[in-house]
Amino acid sequence: MCGTEKLSAKPTLNKCSLSSDNVTKEDNLINLDHGDPTVYESFWGKMGEKCTLVIKGNDLMSYMSDTRRLCWFLEPELEGAITRFHRVAGNAAVEDRYVVIGTGSTQLYQAVLYALTAPGSGAGPVPVVSAAPYYSQYQAETDLLCSGLYKWGGDAYAYDKDGPYIEVVTSPNNPDGNIREAVVNRSGTGEGKVLYDLAYYWPQYTPITRPADYDIMYFTFSKSTGHAGSRIGWALVKDEEVARKMTKFIELSSIGVSKDSQIRAAKIMGAICDSYQDLKSGNSENFFEFAHQLMAKRWKRLREVVAEVSEVFSLPKYPKEYCLFHGEFTESYPAYAWLKSNESIEDCEKFLREHCKIAGRGGRRFGVDPSYVRVTMLSREEAFEQFLQRLLSVKDIKKRALIV
Amino acid sequence: MCGTEKLSAKPTLNKCSLSSDNVTKEDNLINLDHGDPTVYESFWGKMGEKCTLVIKGNDLMSYMSDTRRLCWFLEPELEGAITRFHRVAGNAAVEDRYVVIGTGSTQLYQAVLYALTAPGSGAGPVPVVSAAPYYSQYQAETDLLCSGLYKWGGDAYAYDKDGPYIEVVTSPNNPDGNIREAVVNRSGTGEGKVLYDLAYYWPQYTPITRPADYDIMYFTFSKSTGHAGSRIGWALVKDEEVARKMTKFIELSSIGVSKDSQIRAAKIMGAICDSYQDLKSGNSENFFEFAHQLMAKRWKRLREVVAEVSEVFSLPKYPKEYCLFHGEFTESYPAYAWLKSNESIEDCEKFLREHCKIAGRGGRRFGVDPSYVRVTMLSREEAFEQFLQRLLSVKDIKKRALIV
Structure with a gap:
């Protein structure tokens, strides 16, 4: 089992x-x-009004945010803030990408696995690998439901099987902080899919050497600003079909993502961006x-x-x-x-x-x-x-x- | 597949x-x-200050709520409000039960299926049945990841197989509004587990004839007060091991549930309860x-x-x-x-x-x-x-x- x-x-x-x-x-x-x-x-304790969120009793009651958009439960205000936040940090290309929101990047990881493997090929679950040392929760998250779509495949360095696989690249890496690229050398065969967990690719942790520009990459509010309790993550996804299936996964897992937290994340990200555009503010106010x-x-x-x-x-x-x-x-x-x-x-x-x-x-x-x-x-x-x-x-x- | x-x-x-x-x-x-x-x-638009939530920049940043409790990501304030809310509505027994919080009752449904089937018996996935007409999303939610632990088994009225099974009872029923009990007649064999989706068992929809008193039952903020955008559901669970496994599922699926929305739900539920304890308030203010x-x-x-x-x-x-x-x-x-x-x-x-x-x-x-x-x-x-x-x-x- x-x-x-x-x-x-x-x-x-x-x-x-x-x-x-x-x-x-x-x-x-x-x-x-x-x-x-x-x-x-x-830091956030000193920010006062500009980071204080006020939600009235009748705000944000609907399941829907904008049903014309692919990710219909994403608040447009948050989508705008995410784009602006990445432009300020310079850590990710945001052009021509779908934003898919999740209950933390943990839910997004599972949404990506679903999107890359469903409907099943019938050839059995697709192995998911990551170079050791890899994030300690990937195995448990991958194998949680004994899915017929995907299963944990262990250390990517040791992976040499034929057929479809998924490689998770965490960069900077959790636990060791190293900058990483994919290690399974099967590019070009079309059998491997790579997803990038960039939770720690922010200027306080590592030099930002270029805007990350991968097909599937995700980030989290928890590690960028420290607001882990809000459970907000977001993915930047090039392919429409992948973004659509990720949205479907989150619809069926939790019918979307807390709107209260989405609006809070938008406010906090907005305050950071404002501080970099306000030349009068001293460095101490720049997150x-x-x-x-x-x-x-x-x-x-x-x-x-x-x-x-x-x-x-x-x-x-x-x-x-x-x-x-x-x-x-x-x-x-x-x-x-x-x-x-x-x-x-x-x-x-x-x-x-x-x-x-x-x-x-x-x-x-x-x-x-x-x-x-x-x-x-x-x-x-x-x-x-x-x-x-x-x-x-x-x-x-x-x-x-x-x-x- | x-x-x-x-x-x-x-x-x-x-x-x-x-x-x-x-x-x-x-x-x-x-x-x-x-x-x-x-x-x-x-209704909520008229409630003003007493339902307005204010969250400061440094509030609710941690993953943890109370690590001494089984459901460590449940805000004690919300647990208290849930207990009080059920006592006011008179719709559920709350004594000697664990409260497990979820990102809507959708996530809790999946947490219950996991808790009742993991670790797998090795005998193949456990069928999940519900009497037709059943909630339209149960099948898709159950079969989402082609789990080896459980699978959709269809109409409970037609179910006559031997071995373990899970029956979902939605009461009042979605879609038809009827009050329901389990229909698979295998009680006593110990092979069947029953879970109760009581999303609509509130006084605005149906007569409250008694406090529901089942081993596993869950409710949602969406249908009780109408705050669907917050994605808050809660389960009342008698068995410690089931509650512990549900908590584990939610830890591995999303590392808990939005704290911003938890506190908002506590505030709204609290305001409803206050209105019933304040004899001066007219009926118009009672939700x-x-x-x-x-x-x-x-x-x-x-x-x-x-x-x-x-x-x-x-x-x-x-x-x-x-x-x-x-x-x-x-x-x-x-x-x-x-x-x-x-x-x-x-x-x-x-x-x-x-x-x-x-x-x-x-x-x-x-x-x-x-x-x-x-x-x-x-x-x-x-x-x-x-x-x-x-x-x-x-x-x-x-x-x-x-x-x-």
């Missing part, structure tokens, strides 16, 4: 009891397992500058700490590239720290949990060996400070000779 | 170009195919009274019109029952008119479309013969008036001997 049995054994988001600062009350564990983007709350500086500061501090415990942990290095958005060479400051432990530690997740009281997500969940662990860089300030302190405590552990 | 090919041939919501009053500009067709509950807009009177008025007018064209159309009759909410015997005023044409008209949907310029949804979509058609009673006032006028025009058609 498909992957549901395995699934229930995996850790879930609601297994532990979190207070608002990510620290569990029972065992003092700091939970940095998930990528909850609360890091940006302080991407704020977020970029904040991520740079966190990464600088993390690298300092990891340097002090370099016998135990290491971090990836990222090349400097010319960022079109910032107009200078910049580094990557990924949303996650992809920590690798030295050879003496077999299971880095377990080590962090037991010795540092830090809950991260181990390498096996991402299709690689357990010497890796993913730790979010997007927590609130207090949780991030505790993360650094607890990581540093490894020095004392070493002194106490707990590590051989 | 599963039902995807058939699907794409079916009419979709975005096939025609609607203006805000449901009338297409191209062919003057009035679209009453879907159940968009815009009928209640006028269920307003909605009940409005539906009664529409049904009275529709029955008068149908009486005038009774040689062509007929409507179901509903028994009067004592309604615990209204404290008197009341009739049913369903959300849809389930029109039946006389023997001379083979296809009622086609007839309505061609002769009356009314787009309804034909009987075949609900698993019955095409002499039936479902027409929404929840449109805006102008569209409803046009519906009546156009239905009445059948008299002239008869005079012109277009009907033999």
